[in-house]
Amino acid sequence: MDIRNLSKKLGLSITTVSRALGGYSDVSNKTRNRVEKFAKKYNYSPNPNASRLASGKSNTVGFVVPLYGLNSNTLNQSSFFEFIAGMNNKLHSENIQFSMMFAHNIDEEKQAYEKLIHIEKVKKIILHNLKRNDPRIKMLNKYKIKFVTWGRTKDLKNYSWVDLDNEGSVNLIMKYLIKNNHKNIAYINIIENYNFAFQRRQGYLRSLKKHNIKFNKNYYISVSTEEPQQSADVIKKMLIKNPEITALICSTEYSGVGAIKACNDLGKIIGKNISIIAFDGPVVEALTNPSLTAVTHPRKELGLKAIEMLLDMDKKNYKARSFIAKPEIVERGTVHYIERV
Amino acid sequence: MDIRNLSKKLGLSITTVSRALGGYSDVSNKTRNRVEKFAKKYNYSPNPNASRLASGKSNTVGFVVPLYGLNSNTLNQSSFFEFIAGMNNKLHSENIQFSMMFAHNIDEEKQAYEKLIHIEKVKKIILHNLKRNDPRIKMLNKYKIKFVTWGRTKDLKNYSWVDLDNEGSVNLIMKYLIKNNHKNIAYINIIENYNFAFQRRQGYLRSLKKHNIKFNKNYYISVSTEEPQQSADVIKKMLIKNPEITALICSTEYSGVGAIKACNDLGKIIGKNISIIAFDGPVVEALTNPSLTAVTHPRKELGLKAIEMLLDMDKKNYKARSFIAKPEIVERGTVHYIERV
DNA sequence: ATTGACAGCCAAAACGTTTTGGTAAAATAT
DNA sequence: ATATTTTACCAAAACGTTTTGGCTGTCAAT
Numbered sequence: 001m002d003i004r005n006l007s008k009k010l011g012l013s014i015t016t017v018s019r020a021l022g023g024y025s026d027v028s029n030k031t032r033n034r035v036e037k038f039a040k041k042y043n044y045s046p047n048p049n050a051s052r053l054a055s056g057k058s059n060t061v062g063f064v065v066p067l068y069g070l071n072s073n074t075l076n077q078s079s080f081f082e083f084i085a086g087m088n089n090k091l092h093s094e095n096i097q098f099s100m101m102f103a104h105n106i107d108e109e110k111q112a113y114e115k116l117i118h119i120e121k122v123k124k125i126i127l128h129n130l131k132r133n134d135p136r137i138k139m140l141n142k143y144k145i146k147f148v149t150w151g152r153t154k155d156l157k158n159y160s161w162v163d164l165d166n167e168g169s170v171n172l173i174m175k176y177l178i179k180n181n182h183k184n185i186a187y188i189n190i191i192e193n194y195n196f197a198f199q200r201r202q203g204y205l206r207s208l209k210k211h212n213i214k215f216n217k218n219y220y221i222s223v224s225t226e227e228p229q230q231s232a233d234v235i236k237k238m239l240i241k242n243p244e245i246t247a248l249i250c251s252t253e254y255s256g257v258g259a260i261k262a263c264n265d266l267g268k269i270i271g272k273n274i275s276i277i278a279f280d281g282p283v284v285e286a287l288t289n290p291s292l293t294a295v296t297h298p299r300k301e302l303g304l305k306a307i308e309m310l311l312d313m314d315k316k317n318y319k320a321r322s323f324i325a326k327p328e329i330v331e332r333g334t335v336h337y338i339e340r341v
Numbered sequence: 342m343d344i345r346n347l348s349k350k351l352g353l354s355i356t357t358v359s360r361a362l363g364g365y366s367d368v369s370n371k372t373r374n375r376v377e378k379f380a381k382k383y384n385y386s387p388n389p390n391a392s393r394l395a396s397g398k399s400n401t402v403g404f405v406v407p408l409y410g411l412n413s414n415t416l417n418q419s420s421f422f423e424f425i426a427g428m429n430n431k432l433h434s435e436n437i438q439f440s441m442m443f444a445h446n447i448d449e450e451k452q453a454y455e456k457l458i459h460i461e462k463v464k465k466i467i468l469h470n471l472k473r474n475d476p477r478i479k480m481l482n483k484y485k486i487k488f489v490t491w492g493r494t495k496d497l498k499n500y501s502w503v504d505l506d507n508e509g510s511v512n513l514i515m516k517y518l519i520k521n522n523h524k525n526i527a528y529i530n531i532i533e534n535y536n537f538a539f540q541r542r543q544g545y546l547r548s549l550k551k552h553n554i555k556f557n558k559n560y561y562i563s564v565s566t567e568e569p570q571q572s573a574d575v576i577k578k579m580l581i582k583n584p585e586i587t588a589l590i591c592s593t594e595y596s597g598v599g600a601i602k603a604c605n606d607l608g609k610i611i612g613k614n615i616s617i618i619a620f621d622g623p624v625v626e627a628l629t630n631p632s633l634t635a636v637t638h639p640r641k642e643l644g645l646k647a648i649e650m651l652l653d654m655d656k657k658n659y660k661a662r663s664f665i666a667k668p669e670i671v672e673r674g675t676v677h678y679i680e681r682v
Numbered sequence: 683a684t685t686g687a688c689a690g691c692c693a694a695a696a697c698g699t700t701t702t703g704g705t706a707a708a709a710t711a712t
Numbered sequence: 713a714t715a716t717t718t719t720a721c722c723a724a725a726a727c728g729t730t731t732t733g734g735c736t737g738t739c740a741a742t
Contacts, residue, residue: 002697002698002699003698003699004698004699012721012722013721013722013723014698014699014700014722014723015700015701015702015721015722015723015724016720016721016722018699018700018701019700019701019721022700025719026719026720026721027719027720027721028719028720028721031720031721043459045460046698046699046700047394047462047697047698047699048460048461048699049390049393049394049399049462049697049698049699050394050697050698050699050700050727051698051699051700052390052699052727053388053390053391053394053697053698053699053700053726053727053728053729054698054699054700054701054726054727055699055700055701055727056700056726056727058388058389058390065426067426074419074422074423074623074624075419075624077418077419077422077423078415078416078418078419078422078624080422081415081418081419081421081422082415082418084441085406085408085443088441088442088443089443092442092456097438097440098439098440098441099438099439100429100439100441101429101433102426102429102430115433118384119386228628254628257628261630282415283415283416283419283624284628287569287595287598287625287628289602343728343729344728344729345728345729353691353692354691354692354693355692355693355728355729355730356691356692356693356694356730356731356732357690357691357692359729359730359731360691360730360731363730366689367689367690367691368689368690368691369689369690369691372690372691387728387729387730388727388728388729389729390727390728390729391697391727391728391729391730392728392729392730393697393729394696394697394698394699394727394728394729394730395696395697395728395729395730395731396697396729396730396731397697397730398730
């Protein structure tokens with residue numbers, strides 16, 4: 001069933017049918033209802049390719065997934081997957097194509113963007129994994145590509161982004177721990193040239209100040225790899241030197257696992273005399289014993305919002321926007337309450 | 342630059358340009374070369390939507406990702422991700438679109454296929470997560486959709502597929518364990534209505550026979566969930582009742598983790614007086630202590646091969662093919678050698 | 683010298699929409 | 713009663729390809 005046949009059955013012109021279904025106002029409600037009824041009855045939906053050709057809006061959104069650096073880890077890929085799923089839902093409901101490419105190193109990544117922009121003529125891109133200072137933004141502006149980023153650069157120069165609430169998440173965690181009477185709270189971060197790590201550090205420092213806890217530099221470390229053992233070693237040392245620590249905040253799943261190892265090795269009983277809370281870790285949570293308490297983020301929603309913004313950029317009065325995912329603490333078994341003495 | 346302008350510059354008709362680039366034989370080599378040269382020079386590539394509309398060929402490969410059942414687990418999503426990355430590489434080099442949809446339940450899955458087939462007019466699909474008897478195959482045949490499956494049904498009725506070598510992997514594991522002088526080898530499977538689980542069971546039984554080991558039904562269990570604790574409980578019981586068991590083969594990462602828990606609880610020293618070996622587990626491997634020995638499969642290659650086959654189906658003399666990924670054992674720390682007495 | 687086959691090219695139709703630039707009738711304003 | 717605006721519709725053009733069904737000239741076979 002195509003629009004020609006449908007219009008014949010309705011006794012209307014093709015134009016009217018198209019405009020009725022397109023939601024234009026120069027169609028009476030009576031007619032529109034009839035058209036919609038018939039469209040449903042005959043199971044009509046416009047041929048997307050014809051429609052894209054005619055409208056000139058062949059909207060494709062591009063996305064390059066790096067499979068190196070922090071993302072070479074299979075662990076992190078599941079969070080990408082969530083994000084992608086969120087994007088896809090929106091894209092499909094809007095009949096927009098999604099062009100995803102993979103890159104194993106920085107050269108391949110560059111090539112991927114070039115292919116997207118110059119060959120596939122993609123005009124919209126989702127950028128992610130932002131460095132504090134990211135050269136891709138300049139590049140995209142140069143080619144007048146519309147983009148929304150997942151993550152933020154150091155300074156937010158007039159672009160739209162979605163992101164975890166990194167600072168807010170740490171605040172939330174700190175509040176939660178302090179409510180449980182923790183005071184000697186350590187933070188295990190990842191190297192801070194990732195902007196999210198920097199923001200989390202900010203959150204930690206500001207939270208301490210807010211709750212009148214003095215920053216102890218022995219309580220803050222950042223690891224450079226995602227090898228759990230490395231985290232475990234560093235954490236063990238920290239706990240031996242500072243046995244008064246009662247809670248560990250871990251920026252990554254891997255360091256969360258490292259923390260568990262370290263505590264086990266030291267004979268500390270997790271959830272009894274030492275608390276561990278980690279970021280996300282949707283994968284690891286279920287695997288550890290006791291099950292890891294964590295702060296989670298709706299990554300699917302993040303993907304959806306990113307696409308919404310990107311599509312809104314076509315509207316005339318669009319202004320740069322942002323969306324911050326609301327963190328939530330999922331209580332499991334690794335945080336304990338300290339009785340006041 | 343569109344084909345009209347290009348043909349003008351070449352002094353040729355649109356038809357000839359189109360047919361030159363399309364590889365048709367009614368164009369002289371001399372002309373074809375000229376056309377190709379100009380196309381490159383002016384950075385011309387056909388508008389994909391116009392081309393799809395005119396040819397009636399969507400030039401798109403469809404893929405529906407279920408986010409329910411066995412795949413609601415974030416863990417498994419990373420293996421999808423690998424597969425998708427493999428597919429994408431090939432698709433991009435061939436300039437073919439990839440339409441991926443997500444489904445949260447069986448109804449959404451059905452709708453997704455309908456949308457792909459009837460609306461987007463996709464003619465090629467990658468099917469995965471096959472049941473032993475999968476109704477989708479009939480459906481795809483009915484609509485004359487070309488497809489390649491990732492996984493196999495019970496009977497391989499004349500379609501092309503790629504898959505892990507489930508039976509072979511178990512053989513390999515068994516050989517490896519037996520080489521290390523294990524004889525009392527238990528198998529922890531997942532429910533067998535997943536065909537891969539069935540095949541792995543076959544592998545286990547046949548391997549035993551081959552090595553003249555009598556099957557002991559107390560050594561074989563299959564769990565129905567992916568909750569590690571459930572596996573742990575069942576395994577603990579098994580080990581208490583049959584303390585002579587020296588090695589555990591786990592069909593999933595989750596049961597691998599469960600096995601580790603069970604052994605720890607029983608005071609068995611993993612890699613010393615009990616061995617554990619699991620399937621894949623690219624995620625978990627790095628997290629356990631000791632690091633989990635496993636059999637791995639090149640999932641990226643699997644994705645690539647699937648697409649290769651799917652595209653080859655356009656060739657005239659195509660016959661149903663298959664590709665089996667070669668398993669490999671990655672020795673880490675959970676399998677021990679038993680000294681002969 | 684005539685015929686047939688073939689190589690190499692092309693004009694026009696087709697693909698199924700959206701959009702443009704209208705028109706006639708109805709409603710409203712003067 | 714007339715002029716203006718609004719409502720509701722439509723024919724035809726446009727989108728950029730691919731495909732169909734030619735046509736012309738060349739060359740080998742008769």
